Amino acid sequence: MNRKASPRSPLGKDCLWAFFVGGSICLLGEGLRTLYGRAGFVLTDAAALTSVTLVALSAVLTALGWYQKLASRAGAGTLVPITGFANAVVSPAIEYRVEGLVTGVGAKMFVIAGPVIVWGMMASVVWGVVYYFLRPMMGG
Amino acid sequence: MPRRTGGTLFFDRPAAVMGYAAVGGKREAEGPLADGFDLLEKDTTFGQKTWEQAESRMQSLCAELVLRRCGIGAEGVDLLFGGDLENQCAASNYTMRALQIPFVGLYNACATMAEGLALSACFVSTGLARRAMALTSSHFCAAERQYRFPLEYGGKRTPTSQWTATAAGGVVLSGSGSGPYLRAVTFGKVMDFGIRDTSNMGAAMAPAAASTLLAYFRDSGRDPEEFDRIYTGDLGAVGSALAMQLCEREGLRLDKLHEDCGLLLYDRGRQQVGAGGSGAGCSAAVLCSHILPQFRTGALHRVLFVGTGALMSPTTALQKESIPGIAHLVAIEDA
Amino acid sequence: MHYFWAFLVGGALCVIGQLLIDLTNLTPARILVLFVVSGVALSALGWYRPLAEFAGAGATVPLLGFGHLLAQGVVAAVERHGLLGALTGGFSAAAGGIAASLVCGVIASLAARSKDQS
Incomplete structure (x- = not known):
């Protein structure tokens, strides 16, 4: 009964927005990576600089309140790229500033992004241990 | 004598609505009921530093408007039933710090106004209070940062989610008067x-x-x-x-x-x-x-x-x- | 051509995220965790590297790429430091992105104020 009365999200429209906005952010990333590559940075440094640039850009848009406006339409298009991670870090920092630099900004900054770091890191440690024991068997 | 049948209380000498006021924010000002509001403030900070203070300020403004419409001072109200959505009903507590009316803090989420009004009616109809006020508020920004996400966070809302109103309403009930x-x-x-x-x-x-x-x-x-x-x-x-x-x-x-x-x-x-x-x-x-x-x-x-x-x-x-x-x-x- | 594939693959990965939001009751935080952990797993299985080489930023900018980065970092660190590398590799690889977000967060908290979005 509840399921029937509850409207669904407009799936097609949501996906189109997510596709074009998410794709555009990645396209921008590819442009930056090429640019940094031409400037003489090695591949891994160019990739890291690309991330840093996108993070900074997302922080500026977040501080201006524009990232939220874009995200209200783009959904996963702004959530899934690294700019979404930066938004998840920067927005609580701004919001909880009034509760103090230590108890607000410091304590709440990773309230949304924290789980990503915890479980991402956990997965990488598990893989690291597995890799350590698998390595001799792989002939490496 | 008031009568009780089942779960319903019936009043033979019912309390009358003496005065009321509504205060709202920007979205409410853009909505279809804008003309009925007593005060609409496009700046939802209400000139305050934090969203919690903003909500308290909005509630205080509402209480002042109700009293003015009734033509009475705070001392003319024997009891105030108030509440909001903040933790520990903080918005109401800070409003009442300045108002100095005997205060009963309530929490029933969106039902708080009906709850406060019902309790006011019980006290006034039975003569336990000459006048009582029911006063509640909610503030979109204070609610978001407490219940959901920071305001700048890009989280898409699902179509079934509801929008917390930035608004306050207050009603004074009196033992005498011409109704309703x-x-x-x-x-x-x-x-x-x-x-x-x-x-x-x-x-x-x-x-x-x-x-x-x-x-x-x-x-x-x-x-x-x-x-x-x-x-x-x-x-x-x-x-x-x-x-x-x-x-x-x-x-x-x-x-x-x-x-x-x-x-x-x-x-x-x-x-x-x-x-x-x-x-x-x-x-x-x-x-x-x-x-x-x-x-x-x-x-x-x-x-x-x-x-x-x-x-x-x-x-x-x-x-x-x-x-x-x-x-x-x-x-x-x-x- | 690599711009086209970056756009297409990046967009497609976001659509997967959108489908998870709309069709399941997963909250954004859970979806992000799912993406990062999946990125680590796909990288460990050796499936993500070809995608990253093919689609460039289309594969590295979404959070799956963050997982891939962690997994690659841990592999490189284990090669150099043995078992200790399992602990240090992930954080070392992710340090740039996390520190940049953190610094930006602190600066933004000093420069900007929370605003009503309505």
Whole structure:
């Protein structure tokens, strides 16, 4: 009964927005990576600089309140790229500033992004241990 | 003597509405009920540094306006029933710090206005208070940062989610006066439909609304047709449809009379508010900007005002508890 | 041509996220965790590297790429430091992105104020 009365999200429209906005952010990333590559940075440094640039850009848009406006339409298009991670870090920092630099900004900054770091890191440690024991068997 | 039948209290010397006021923010100013508000502030900080202070300021402004409309000072009110959505009802507590009226703090989420109004009616009708005020508020920004996400966070809202109103409403009831009168109240029981999705609270509150309405009509023996309107607040689009279905299943057809405060406050076609407005200030503001003014113009004579609240906390929601709902009913009649 | 594939693959990965939001009741935080952990797993299985080489930023900018980065970092660190590398590799690889977000967060908290979005 509840399921029937509850409207669904407009799936097609949501996906189109997510596709074009998410794709555009990645396209921008590819442009930056090429640019940094031409400037003489090695591949891994160019990739890291690309991330840093996108993070900074997302922080500026977040501080201006524009990232939220874009995200209200783009959904996963702004959530899934690294700019979404930066938004998840920067927005609580701004919001909880009034509760103090230590108890607000410091304590709440990773309230949304924290789980990503915890479980991402956990997965990488598990893989690291597995890799350590698998390595001799792989002939490496 | 006041009479009790079933779960409903009937007052032989009912309390009269002496004065009321509604205050709102930017979205409310852009909504269809804007003309009924006493004060609309486009700057939702209300000149304050934090959103919590902003909500308190908005509530204080509302209380001052109600008192001015009644032509009395704070000392003329014997008791104030107030509440909001902030943790520990902080907005009301700080409002009352300045107001110095004996204060009873309430929390029933979006049903707080109906709860406060019902309690005020009990005290005034029985002479335990000469005048009592019910005052509630909610602030979108204070609610978001407490219940959901930081305001700058890009989280997409689902279509079933409701929009917390930035609004406050206050009503003073008096033992003497020319009405409209609060004839009867029904305090609701906590009902649970097993809904766990906190962005679909309308559905969680629907069984409570239906249960309280059924109780009132059973206890009073009255016919729904005797009323001009039945206002629920705030079930939103999803909860309204469900509540009407639940009533109809028990043989009570209300859909022609029914309106929902959450759907009245905003224009859902034009304003992005999901399934409608919500928050302790939503039904309070609709009552004071839309319902009570229509008694003055003679457009309404008898209405039922049913506040509905979703009573979970962010903690219990994370612990996978389902959402309990409650609904309190007040019968407002002009004679 | 690599711009086209970056756009297409990046967009497609976001659509997967959108489908998870709309069709399941997963909250954004859970979806992000799912993406990062999946990125680590796909990288460990050796499936993500070809995608990253093919689609460039289309594969590295979404959070799956963050997982891939962690997994690659841990592999490189284990090669150099043995078992200790399992602990140090992930954080070393992710340090740039996390520190940049953190610094930006602190600066933004000093420069900007919370605003009503309505």
